[in-house]
Amino acid sequence: MKNENKTWFITGTSQGIGLVLVKQLLAQGFNVVATARNAASLKTPVGSSSDQFLPLQVNLIDEESVKQAVTTAVEKFGSIEYLVNNAGYGLIGGIEESSDAEVRANFDVNVFGLLNVTRAILPHMRAAKFGHVINLSSVFGLIAGAGWGIYCGTKFAVEGLSEALAQEVKPFGINVTLIEPGYVRTNFLNSSSLIASKNPIEDYKSIRDGVNAHQNDLPGKQLGDPEKVADLIIKVTQNPEPPLRLLTGSDAYGFANYKIDSLKTEIEANKELTFSTDFPL
Known part of the structure; x- marks a missing residue:
């Protein structure tokens, strides 16, 4: 299947990795459905009036809005081969400082919005016996830090959901990959x-x-190149056996290995207590 016959559905495309990915895919001849809270905001930065580009205004936490967007995409392009759940933001502050409304709003976008889009697109992928779901997580879906607990909690949720989903849809020829970036040189650290x-x-x-x-200190110094991250996302879909998890950036590699080592140390240190709760053999 040529690129122009393959369709990508991408959320959160008004800035950052999502916007870069849209531009790269269009340059390579793919069909691209790009969603944002304001579709008009996509036309200037993308600069494409191509028949292969469909910008859509979607409210991810409104299931009917999502379903309509997917219907519109399939009516235009006939199919959706690749889904990139990229939309998200972070609530920062201590756990105790975070109100119920603030926490629910963050989970609505980062988790429940992702689920709405995934559920709407999976029937089309199952019917085609082909598809790839790419979920933008974070290395902070593996390790959490003070002041970032709610955001990390949303990404931990995405990790667990994706791990289960990968097993559920594998029989239908559908792959699932978690992209786990470290710090990427985008505007993610600002108030937007x-x-x-x-x-x-x-x-x-x-x-x-x-x-x-x-x-204040990190912007402009992040190790991750958004162009390279977007290129890697495209390349992972060309892998016949894509990984479930793919870290991006040497900082992500370091954070992940620190978590693995500390977890293993803690598990082994408490092995006797762990085994003590078994019924006797």
């Missing part, structure tokens, strides 16, 4: 993607200060 809790507690000031320093 990170929202601070509106309920600061003085006892957690040092944590907030640490997060703020991170936001």
